[in-house]
Amino acid sequence: MPRATFRITRGRGESASFKDYATDVSEGMVVLDAVHQVQAESAPDLACRWNCKAGKCGSCSAEINGKPRLMCMTRLSDLDLSMPVIIEPLRAFPHVKDLVTDVSWNFRVKKRIKPFKPRRPDAPDGTWRMQQSDVDRVQEFRKCIECFLCQDVCHVLRDHHKHEEFAGPRHFVYAAALEMHPLDTENRAGDLRGKDGIGYCNITKCCTKVCPEHITITDNAIIPLKERVVDEFYDPLTRLFRIFKPRKPDGGA
Amino acid sequence: MTDYQTHEHDVLIIGAGGAGLRAAIEASAAGVTVGVVCKSLLGKAHTVMAEGGVAAALANVDDRDGWKVHFADTMRGGQYLNNWVMAELHAKEAPERVRELEAWGALFDRTKDGRILQRNFGGHKYPRLAHVGDRTGLEMIRTLQDHGIHRGIEFYMEHTVTRLLLDGGRVIGAFGYDRERGRFRVFRAGAVVLATGGIGRAFKITSNSWEYTGDGHSLAYHAGAELMDMEFVQFHPTGMVWPPSVRGILVTEGVRGEGGRLVNNRGERFMFNDVPDLYKNQTAKDAEEGWRYVTGDKNANRPPELLTRDHVARCIVREIKAGRGSPHGGVFLDIAWIKEKIPNAPEHIRKKLPSMYHQFKELAGVDITAEPMEVGPTTHYVMGGVRVDGVTQMSTVPGLFAAGEVAAGLHGANRLGGNSLSDLLVFGKRAGEHAAAWAKQRPAPAPDEGQVRDAAAAALAPFDRASGENPYTIQHDLQDMMQDRVGIVRTEADMAAALDALAALGRRSRSARVEGNREYNPGWHTALDLENLLTVSEAVARSALDRRESRGAHFREDHPARSDEYAKHNTIVAKAPDGSMRLRREAIAPIRDDLKAVIAENNA
Missing domain, CATH: 3.10.20.30 (Beta-grasp domain)
Known part of the structure; x- marks a missing residue:
């Protein structure tokens, strides 16, 4: 042998x-x-x-x-x-x-991300209706097995040690799964921009390359989240609009 | 003086798979403090491996389904040795437990009208398994984990419990160590919930990970609890067989639920040759009817590949023994054939069975959309476990609860696929609720130092031996022996030989020696797990010896038929005052008349 x-x-x-x-x-x-x-x-x-x-x-x-x-x-x-x-x-x-x-840092970061907050049930029996096509993109993120390889390869963490300021690709995938969940009513854009430090990501796509579940982390999770942050905080029209209307009222998406 | 740290909670939960997490969530909702101890990191427990789905009579796909049909299916699958109180509660409560997961963020696959989709599975009359492709367990554990971390629950990751602590016959906590540093911990708690899963590592070929060494079974047994139905070990019919390093890894029943057929080396679909009487009127007559069933024809019966797991596993073994197996000692499982029936088959297969596609492609170099898989039975699940009260999940030891695989009763002689995930939810919740209620009334006194000292000395013994055997060698020998003698096909002589062999392995384990220090030392952990493996292996062999018939997952070559004499009792083992294992038969309580009627009406 x-x-x-x-x-x-x-x-x-x-x-x-x-x-x-x-x-x-x-x-x-x-x-x-x-x-x-x-x-x-x-x-x-x-x-x-x-x-x-x-x-x-x-x-x-x-x-x-x-x-x-x-x-x-x-x-x-x-x-x-x-x-x-x-x-x-x-x-x-x-x-x-x-x-x-010691991967415990990951568990601490996850805990500070605002949890799932569903809209009111759609049917009198307390259930919801969702189309498969609306669920598909979130199901991609929910394939994540929390191996933390994406965190390991990300230069913001690996080389620059920004653990205190940057949540890392795994947690952007987690936040994206919540933000794009058809039932969720929470708004995480402020946290993503602030304590999660999404701006540190400069889209080198290393995380996507190492993902054993083949989740397209950068394109499907991080970039759309960055766009939400931009819409929310840097788009002048939206900023003006926001003064008059809450973005995600409870009870309707 | 033993050096240890003490942690106090009202309820201590041992295990963080589906049952442990669901129990923790419920106990914490009842307003008590909760600690959860788990051997691995959070979210890695075996629930993560569950593939096919969670069984609940939601009736989203077939409106003829309901709790009565689910109850009758579960009892029939368990060959009527089930605790019918649990089977009733399970069938009635599973739908609410699944809907609750959706409220906590789980995203199941959808029906066309936007509700939770359900798929076919072995032994279930109607499409009943809520699922997410073939990674339902991951969805469930992640949902429970992400919900649970915001509930004020304390998690002790990578900690192992080696003893339960007692006070006058009542459980008041547990003793264990942390993996990273090997420091001792004492957990003081008014109630303890065991949610430690199964015993798969007692066998060589298994779908279970290193954690499943029967810890909860063994902890309960040594604390004085009774174990029940331990002869019933489920060998899942389809595990991978090639290459050797992946032997035993699970191939979901969902493959058959989507139309996969089992074929021998002559190209014969052999499952049609042997359909048990109990299932004759529910099984398709030919391949055409079977295909109509999996594609949703409500007038068709299910194909024989979807008979119960015990039966399918035995049919596969028979084909292999008769020389009709595949090149590497399995049979063929073919899903690629559905390209004859539907236009976009490869795409459909990748969508419905993504992780199977991935697993075979990456580990075996097989493209399941184009060629058949090779599969054979693998040790998967133990129906037996801690004997509990069906309503509260409390064991025969006050203050000690058990839920999920470590508890016995729901599944009887054979578990239906999908019923384990619903079991976790229904009885995890019940255990958490009742443990909290118990603990509220009965705070735990300080543990007795003597017990702590004994537990610490036992844990350190493998370091103190000057010479002795490598614990891995003993574990491998035990797994080989159990696989050969106490596997799918059993005889009186094999069981007797197994008991002798276990006695010898027990002597060897008491001389096992470990190298290195207490810090993250898997050799040490393996040595400590040996006692648990030996205890559960003896319980399985003794119970299997006493049941001189074949029923469900227990097959005796020397008594191949079912016997009425054995139809009315469960096998119970407990620790006798002299330390030996005692077996007795416990008559099954007569079933309530209305439930009897439900069974009769569903068998018509």
Whole structure:
């Protein structure tokens, strides 16, 4: 059976370093299988997150040969095994140990985004009516598995560390899902412009490229949100209009 | 003196899948303080993997549906071993629980007139599963999570509970550790809700993730609660079989709901060859009628691929054993064939089954719109679990509640697809409500230091051993053994051998040794999970040994027929005073007359 070498980050924070592990490779294996094999054979305390092993939960995010990817969806047959496969933790978040980072910042940011606020039910039995065509675009955003690869690749977070001022692509997708939800009556434009710092995004589309769910983050979520912010705060006619009429009255979209 | 931090809540919920989150939301709405402990990050629990849909008799697609039909379908699917109190509540309350999700922001697929769309599924008479393509579980867990984070609930992510703490026979909290640093935690709570899911990791081929080591089952058992129906483990008929590394990953029943057919290596649609009597008058006579059913013809009966999971799994095993399987030891599941019937088939398949398309394309290099999939059975779900009161979800131990997969009763001998997601919602809510009411009246006293000390010593034991086995090796051996002996086809001799093997594995686990320190150490966690796996494996094997018949998911090669002698009781195991596992049979309470009539009328 062919063998391959995996160069994996071991240790914590500043003192972390690479360590090489050789293991057997069989047909169809993904990077996560190799990590599990290394765990069982030679490094039982090797820390990594994983759950579903089918690209549905977004736990096993890592950087493989420098690219942010899910370990469970990266097949070894797509990598050059004549060289060591480099597996590192995400870089946009504080390191915990080995392949694990502290992603709790994401949960805090999400919590500050204004929650879903539906209009009054359409039918006397308390239900709503929505057409599939109106739901489609929001369903794209709701495919998000919260793997945070988009956050990891975004230079505003990764290189400029604007975690205090910028919510990141994941949370723009989340905000877009709420803003474009056919039933929602909340207005998040002010927050997007303010504490979520959407203006920092300069549309390099790196987030879209790494999304394992193929959500067109930049084009379908971030740009329309930027347009809402512009309409709301920078368009002189709308500003004038807003003085006389609330934009989204409760009870009607 | 054990070093630990204490957290106090009125209600402590262990597990943050659908049941745990729904319980947390309900308990917090009742005005009590709530803590939720989960082994992984929030939103990663196994609910996220549920694909096909949530069963609720909304009657949006077929107005003949209603709670009575759903109730009768659930009882028939469970071969009448179900707790009928739970089956009734479930069928009646599921529609409201689903509509509530919509009010919290869930976006289900729509009917033409803008209501929630419902699809066909195995064992359900009418299209009943509200769904979002084939990622319904993700939609549900995200909706509950995003709603729950604004409810003042405290979440302890990446924490694991290893013991329940007792006070005079009543549960008053739990002991555990945090994954990141390995620090000990004591949770003091007036009521504890178990929502820990299943036991899939006791088997080698499974759709379950590392978390599903039967923690809740084992915690309850060792705290004195009874486990029921543990012989009934559902082997989902369609898991991936190739390549080896993805073996066991689920292929949704939704593929068959959309018209997918099961075919052997002779190209024969073998499910037509074996239709059980209970389902004869509900099953299509030929392929043509089956297709009419999946495309919405109300006068057609469902195709045999949509028979219950236990039956479909056994038919697949039979084909494989008879040499009619696919190249990698499965059978073929073909959805691509519908191009003969509809013009834009590939597009339709990608729209209806996007994550299946994605999963096969990326993991197996198979384009399901053009070629058949290879599938075989995979350990998926345990019908058995903690025995609870059907109305309150309280176990036989005061203050200890259970909801979702970890609880027993609703599904009897076999669960229908889609009934787990509705189970989570209906009984998660009930558990949260009743746990809150219980805790309000009974604040928890301070836990006994002795119990905390014992729990801490047990947790640290694997570090103290100078030599010993790698815990991964023991876990793999246990999974291999359970797969071989306690899998889909069982015999008396296999069960007896399994019990001997478990005793030997138990001795090995007590000498397991871990390397490294307490910080984020999966080797240590694996060692600690072994006790839970051993407990639930023994419960499954003992219960399977005692049921000398074949019913639902439990198939005994040496007793292949159903037996009336076994039709009227549930199998119960509990811990005896000497520490051994004791089994008894508990007669099923006579069903209420009106419900009996509902069943009779739906079987006509």
